[in-house]
Amino acid sequence: MTRRTACVLIGLAAGVSALWLTVAAQGGAPAAQNRTAGKTRTYYVAADEVTWDYGPGGTNRITGQPFGKAESEWMASGPHRVGKVYKKALYREYTDATFTRLKPRPKEWEHLGFLGPLLRAEVGDTIQVVFKNNLKFAASLHPHGVSYLKESEGAPYHDGSGEESKRAVAPGATFTYTWPVPERAGPSHGDMSSVLWMYHSHINEIAEVNAGLVGPLIVTARGMSKADGTPKDVDRELIVAFAEISEAESPYVQENMQTYMGDPNGVKLIRDPFSVPLMVNDGPAGTGDLGQGDYSLKESLNGFLFGNLPGLTMKVGERVRWYVMATSNFELHAPHWHGNTVVIQHMRTDVATLLTMGMLVADMVPDNPGVWLFHCHVAPHLRGGMQALYTVEAKQQASGQGRGKPAAKKAEASRRTP
Numbered sequence: 001m002t003r004r005t006a007c008v009l010i011g012l013a014a015g016v017s018a019l020w021l022t023v024a025a026q027g028g029a030p031a032a033q034n035r036t037a038g039k040t041r042t043y044y045v046a047a048d049e050v051t052w053d054y055g056p057g058g059t060n061r062i063t064g065q066p067f068g069k070a071e072s073e074w075m076a077s078g079p080h081r082v083g084k085v086y087k088k089a090l091y092r093e094y095t096d097a098t099f100t101r102l103k104p105r106p107k108e109w110e111h112l113g114f115l116g117p118l119l120r121a122e123v124g125d126t127i128q129v130v131f132k133n134n135l136k137f138a139a140s141l142h143p144h145g146v147s148y149l150k151e152s153e154g155a156p157y158h159d160g161s162g163e164e165s166k167r168a169v170a171p172g173a174t175f176t177y178t179w180p181v182p183e184r185a186g187p188s189h190g191d192m193s194s195v196l197w198m199y200h201s202h203i204n205e206i207a208e209v210n211a212g213l214v215g216p217l218i219v220t221a222r223g224m225s226k227a228d229g230t231p232k233d234v235d236r237e238l239i240v241a242f243a244e245i246s247e248a249e250s251p252y253v254q255e256n257m258q259t260y261m262g263d264p265n266g267v268k269l270i271r272d273p274f275s276v277p278l279m280v281n282d283g284p285a286g287t288g289d290l291g292q293g294d295y296s297l298k299e300s301l302n303g304f305l306f307g308n309l310p311g312l313t314m315k316v317g318e319r320v321r322w323y324v325m326a327t328s329n330f331e332l333h334a335p336h337w338h339g340n341t342v343v344i345q346h347m348r349t350d351v352a353t354l355l356t357m358g359m360l361v362a363d364m365v366p367d368n369p370g371v372w373l374f375h376c377h378v379a380p381h382l383r384g385g386m387q388a389l390y391t392v393e394a395k396q397q398a399s400g401q402g403r404g405k406p407a408a409k410k411a412e413a414s415r416r417t418p
């Protein structure tokens with residue numbers, strides 16, 4: 001090696017080092033070098049008995065009319081119908097371990113309806129849930145996606161550990177779940193900056209999910225959370241569960257029949273060949289009342305039917321992230337957004353495909369202000385009320401720069417699409 005060659009090589013090495021340092025300073029260093037210890041995010045969640053109304057507005061907000069004949073099978077109580085109000089078991093968030101004060105749900109999350117509290121984490125964090133069971137039956141929290149040891153799985157089954165029975169939280173008892181959030185719980189290559197998971201009770205899983213014990217969990221990529229936990233590249237998040245709830249499967253079915261039916265003795269619970277419970281009319285033929293039958297199936301969005309789901313709001317131009325999920329019955333849904341489009345797994349669409357316990361992320365940048373329909377396209381679900389309205393507010397415009405006259409804009413905002 002000549003002295004000149006050595007000088008060139010030293011110069012090149014220095015240049016590469018400087019380049020590396022520059023790249024590292026700009027955040028281009030390998031992820032491992034940027035890692036910091038994550039936070040522990042603690043939530044206080046109880047399972048409570050709650051009286052739930054599937055249609056609190058009392059009207060079909062899609063048609064703008066009071067509930068009529070078409071809706072009454074699901075919404076009106078009667079001799080052999082429960083109606084729209086049921087006792088349920090729901091997860092609710094409290095302020096601390098005393099479980100004396102419910103944590104108020106912010107307005108932007110009022111649309112969560114009967115879903116449990118939103119649990120959040122960034123990759124590298126640990127979620128801790130202090131769970132109190134205020135029900136008369138054992139329950140648990142079983143999470144999807146995040147990591148857990150057997151004691152925090154919330155699902156007893158014969159796995160040879162001999163500790164299965166410890167995973168049911170007895171009535172009145174409290175248990176703390178610990179769920180680390182590793183890379184594999186966060187977005188994968190090609191995902192958006194956050195992913196949706198869910199949690200639900202998993203002791204007598206079918207009965208408990210139909211009782212309402214299910215909630216959402218969002219994991220954001222490492223370094224991608226704002227201080228409030230939302231993803232940095234998103235302005236508005238919405239979570240909608242296409243929740244086909246079978247009230248005949250609920251642990252409260254007998255109690256709801258006794259409380260809300262005029263003639264509960266005229267209805268009996270039978271099991272179909274697949275052991276699915278059904279309410280059928282036990283009275284004399286020709287009474288004109290078919291009993292509950294399929295009407296104990298509530299085709300809900302977050303526990304609301306016929307447009308009663310509140311709070312799906314956003315503004316034109318916002319980066320809106322919809323998290324859409326389904327619950328645990330024989331569910332096949334086709335969520336359809338009117339008025340705007342979404343991107344799901346890099347594909348532009350306005351209809352998604354969602355199966356039982358499915359979870360998907362759909363990004364929307366709405367360009368079309370107004371009140372728009374968001375519904376399931378599966379015909380029996382559409383008929384049964386699996387419909388909501390979402391509102392896209394026009395951007396604030398400087399006076400004189402708005403598009404259209406105020407009256408026209410108002411009319412546009414109130415327009416409903418069939």
Ligand SMILES: [Cu+2]
Binds near residue numbers: 376378381
């Ligand atoms: Cu559906």
